[in-house]
Amino acid sequence: MAPFEALYGRKCRSLLCWNDISETVTLGPQMIEDTVNQVRYIREKMREAQDRQKAYADQNRRDSEYQVGEKVLLKVSPMKGVMRFGQKGKLSPKFIGPYDIIERIGRLTYRLDLPNNLGKVHNVFHVSQLKRYVPDKSHVLDPEIIEVDETLSFEERPIKILDSKVRSTRNKDIKILKVLWSNQRTEEATWEAEDEMRKKYPELFD
Numbered sequence: 001m002a003p004f005e006a007l008y009g010r011k012c013r014s015l016l017c018w019n020d021i022s023e024t025v026t027l028g029p030q031m032i033e034d035t036v037n038q039v040r041y042i043r044e045k046m047r048e049a050q051d052r053q054k055a056y057a058d059q060n061r062r063d064s065e066y067q068v069g070e071k072v073l074l075k076v077s078p079m080k081g082v083m084r085f086g087q088k089g090k091l092s093p094k095f096i097g098p099y100d101i102i103e104r105i106g107r108l109t110y111r112l113d114l115p116n117n118l119g120k121v122h123n124v125f126h127v128s129q130l131k132r133y134v135p136d137k138s139h140v141l142d143p144e145i146i147e148v149d150e151t152l153s154f155e156e157r158p159i160k161i162l163d164s165k166v167r168s169t170r171n172k173d174i175k176i177l178k179v180l181w182s183n184q185r186t187e188e189a190t191w192e193a194e195d196e197m198r199k200k201y202p203e204l205f206d
Contacts, residue, residue: 073095073133158179
């Protein structure tokens with residue numbers, strides 16, 4: 001139902017729904033009872049929607065369990081602040097670590113032994129932010145180099161233009177650049193709009 005109907009107990013008069021102007025207005029205990037019933041109805045519908053979305057999410061979710069003393073990697077998020085044409089590779093998760101698990105809290109959260117340079121980060125994490133440690137230097141980032149903030153995010157900056165070309169759309173031609181970003185390999189370079197890059201990173205064109 002629309003928020004107006006939930007609040008006032010009747011449909012909003014509009015071109016799509018025009019109720020009789022002479023409709024009766026319910027007051028007193030009856031209005032309270034109707035409001036309680038409306039709230040109960042809305043809660044049931046919200047619960048149904050939440051259960052349906054949870055069922056969709058659970059289809060691709062895997063249960064992971066770690067032991068105290070085990071080493072895990074911690075997921076961090078890159079931020080560029082520009083629109084991407086080619087997203088392959090740039091949005092793949094990056095990890096820092098490994099760090100030791102020093103305590104299990106509840107069924108899905110763990111406390112990690114973080115270094116001093118991550119003192120601003122709360123050291124309790126959900127299992128979805130962790131990955132079992134398997135040595136692979138190409139996917140592990142040094143937090144001292146990338147300067148992870150308290151939200152476990154770090155900024156990626158362009159360091160080199162590898163190529164350029166013109167992308168034709170229905171209305172105009174757009175010049176795009178193949179950009180190599182910090183903390184990324186050459187094969188993970190992405191195509192970006194030149195106008196956006198000049199506006200965001202003018203030092204790249206000096």
